[in-house]
Amino acid sequence: MIQISGLMKQYGFNPVLRGVNLHVPAGAFVTLVGPNGAGKSTLMRIVATLLKPTAGEVKIGGWLMPQFSDRVRRHIGLVSHQTLLYGDLTAAENLLFFAKLYQLDHSRDRVAQALKRVGLAARERDAVRTFSRGMMQRLTIARATLHEPDVLLLDEPYTGLDQDASALLDSLLKGESENGRTILMITHDLVHGLNLCDRVAILSRGKIVQEIANGEVSGSEFLDIYAQQTGRTAGLTKNAHG
Amino acid sequence: MDKLAQSTSTTTLFNSPFLTAVGAIVWKDLQIEKHTRQTVSVMVMFSLVTVVMFNFALETELDAARNVATGLLWATILLAGTLGLNRSLAIERENQNIDAILIAPIDRRAIYLAKVISVTIFTLLLELVLVFVFIIFFDKPFWRPVVLLVLFLGTVGYVAAGVLITSMTMQTRSKEVLLPILLLPLVLPLILPAATAVGESMVVAPEITIIRSMVSLVAAYDLAILATGLYTYHLVVES
Numbered sequence: 001m002i003q004i005s006g007l008m009k010q011y012g013f014n015p016v017l018r019g020v021n022l023h024v025p026a027g028a029f030v031t032l033v034g035p036n037g038a039g040k041s042t043l044m045r046i047v048a049t050l051l052k053p054t055a056g057e058v059k060i061g062g063w064l065m066p067q068f069s070d071r072v073r074r075h076i077g078l079v080s081h082q083t084l085l086y087g088d089l090t091a092a093e094n095l096l097f098f099a100k101l102y103q104l105d106h107s108r109d110r111v112a113q114a115l116k117r118v119g120l121a122a123r124e125r126d127a128v129r130t131f132s133r134g135m136m137q138r139l140t141i142a143r144a145t146l147h148e149p150d151v152l153l154l155d156e157p158y159t160g161l162d163q164d165a166s167a168l169l170d171s172l173l174k175g176e177s178e179n180g181r182t183i184l185m186i187t188h189d190l191v192h193g194l195n196l197c198d199r200v201a202i203l204s205r206g207k208i209v210q211e212i213a214n215g216e217v218s219g220s221e222f223l224d225i226y227a228q229q230t231g232r233t234a235g236l237t238k239n240a241h242g
Numbered sequence: 243m244d245k246l247a248q249s250t251s252t253t254t255l256f257n258s259p260f261l262t263a264v265g266a267i268v269w270k271d272l273q274i275e276k277h278t279r280q281t282v283s284v285m286v287m288f289s290l291v292t293v294v295m296f297n298f299a300l301e302t303e304l305d306a307a308r309n310v311a312t313g314l315l316w317a318t319i320l321l322a323g324t325l326g327l328n329r330s331l332a333i334e335r336e337n338q339n340i341d342a343i344l345i346a347p348i349d350r351r352a353i354y355l356a357k358v359i360s361v362t363i364f365t366l367l368l369e370l371v372l373v374f375v376f377i378i379f380f381d382k383p384f385w386r387p388v389v390l391l392v393l394f395l396g397t398v399g400y401v402a403a404g405v406l407i408t409s410m411t412m413q414t415r416s417k418e419v420l421l422p423i424l425l426l427p428l429v430l431p432l433i434l435p436a437a438t439a440v441g442e443s444m445v446v447a448p449e450i451t452i453i454r455s456m457v458s459l460v461a462a463y464d465l466a467i468l469a470t471g472l473y474t475y476h477l478v479v480e481s
Contacts, residue, residue: 048345052480074347084342086333088274097273100266101346103259127277143342 001026001151001182002047007056009042016042018206019056026150029183031193034203035232040186043203044155047184048078060151074102077144077152081159083136084143087129091120091139094128095146102147114142118172134165141172145181152176154185158192166192194222204230263348267356268363274333275364281329285322285368290375292318297379311380312441316433318372319365319393320400324422326364327404330357331412340412340479350476357405358398358471365397388443388453392460396436399464403428406471409478432467435459 002024009017016039024030034040045051047058049069058065060072078084085094092111099107115121118138128136137157144152154173158166173196177183186203187193194200194214201211202225209229212222226232275281296314334340343353373384373393383389407425411417439456442448 048341050341050344070347073345076345078341078345080338080341082338082341084337084339086270086274086339087336088278088333089270093270093273097266097270098342098346100269101263101343101348103262 001028001061002184003057003059004043004047005057007043007046007058008054009039009046009051010054016206017046017053017056020203020206020208022201022208022211024182024184026182027180028199029177029197030185031197031200032184032186032203032208033188033190033193033200033226034186035188035230038203038230039206040188040203041155044153044184044186048076048153048155049073074147075150077147077149079137079140079144079152079154079157081156083128083140085128085136085139088127090125090127091115091131092124094139095143098143098146104147110146114146115139118142119168132165133160134162134168137161137165137169138172141169141176145176150182152181152183154183154187156187156189157185158187158189170196190222190226194219202226202229260349260352263346263352264356264359267343267353268359271330271333271356271360272363281326281364282367284329285326285364286371288325289318289322289368289372292321293372293375293379311376311382312437312444314380315372315376315384315440316396316437319369319397320426320429320433321422322368323361323365323397323400323404324425326361326368327401327408327425328418328421330361330364331405331408335412344479350479351472353479354405354409354471354475357409358402358468361401361405362397365401366394369393369397383444384440386443388448388457389440392436392439392443392457395457395460395464396432399432399460399467400429402464402467402471403432406467406475406478409475432460432463435463 002022004020004022007017007020008015020039020043022030022032032040032043042051046053046065047060049065049072052066061075063072065072086097089097092115095111095114096107099110104110112121112124115124118141120135120139120142123131123135128139131139157169157173161169170192173183177196183197185193185197197214199211199213200222201208203209210225212225217225293314300310334343373390376382376384404421404425407428408417408421411420411424414420435456439453439460442452442456
């Protein structure tokens with residue numbers, strides 16, 4: 001579903017991505033981990049059609065980007081650490097706006113269903129700025145999946161969430177994965193990243209340095225690999241990755 | 243073949259998806275204004291303060307004030323307009339909301355046109371108030387249809403240029419400073435004929451040919467800047 005080959009991105013003379021190769025099959029959940037400055041967000045912005053690469057190829061569903069970005073966009077949903085929601089609009093108005101942008105049929109019904117799915121039906125008429133961070137992130141999931149995209153891109157979705165909100169987000173993402181969506185998540189929070197995914201890729205200094213299937217190694221072995229590949233230790237507990 | 247690869251969509255300027263996207267963004271901007279009342283009210287307050295200050299400054303010379311009333315009107319609209327432009331684009335900067343619009347399957351030109359329409363509506367509401375205030379303070383016939391037509395055309399051109407410049411400066415650190423510095427010289431070819439047309443239409447025996455040629459210049463500027471915006475906006479937001 002997502003095929004990235006030899007992807008490079010340079011800002012001026014500063015190379016951020018140095019030939020990234022990654023394949024995310026249809027229906028798979030792949031987590032990309034890496035330290036700050038590894039190029040994770042740049043990679044995500046390119047896959048989300050928000051940034052053009054300097055060299056290399058990104059194909060989603062067979063469409064080459066950025067040439068066919070217009071055709072790919074309908075099939076992508078993006079959840080970012082920024083909510084991408086309008087604080088002065090109500091929850092329902094936010095979703096209704098995006099339903100209109102995506103020209104969805106029966107938009108009001110869809111909005112009502114989406115709010116119910118993420119447990120915010122009772123707050124549909126409240127301004128989003130009055131929501132907690134966890135509620136905003138649930139609404140963000142509703143926004144990103146409103147048009148039922150084939151591909152869900154998650155850019156540090158756990159940022160700012162407490163334990164309960166993170167657990168709720170886990171269950172929502174698990175549901176999306178079970179619904180057959182292809183998911184690519186980038187995070188530096190390995191605990192959540194590893195528990196949900198089928199496969200994890202380590203991005204370091206602009207390159208994918210290792211890919212590991214879930215269950216292939218134990219949590220502590222993964223930490224050792226991560227530290228070896230990135231030169232940094234990850235601040236996480238031993239319950240990560242099994 | 244992949245399910246996704248089989249799908250096709252073609253967007254042209256005036257087909258239905260384009261207008262739906264324009265309508266959605268305008269609706270969203272109006273809803274936000276309905277809830278917050280932050281754009282028009284700030285523009286109106288700023289304008290009233292400006293007009294009152296002008297009035298006090300020119301109080302001893304009432305005739306002089308009347309002679310420069312047209313210029314004062316346009317100066318007030320230009321200055322208050324930058325507040326509206328900044329506020330309108332700031333909404334998209336908060337929470338990086340512009341990303342959510344940019345990954346939607348819509349033509350970039352729809353974003354530009356929608357922003358022009360929203361800010362034009364806000365500025366026209368401001369002008370409704372200003373026209374009344376100027377009639378009261380300067381005792382000049384600002385209500386004449388020609389004056390209102392020039393105000394409308396001038397506002398469209400000003401906002402069309404403003405949305406383009408605001409979008410260009412949106413990601414820069416000194417955006418609030420850059421906007422007037424870049425925008426005001428750019429709209430000079432619009433404001434000169436617009437002010438001349440408004441001034442001429444308020445004299446006792448107006449020269450129709452002068453008014454007609456000035457209005458034509460304003461309309462030509464509108465078309466040129468709208469065309470430039472529509473065909474370059476995707477470069478602005480994707481760079």
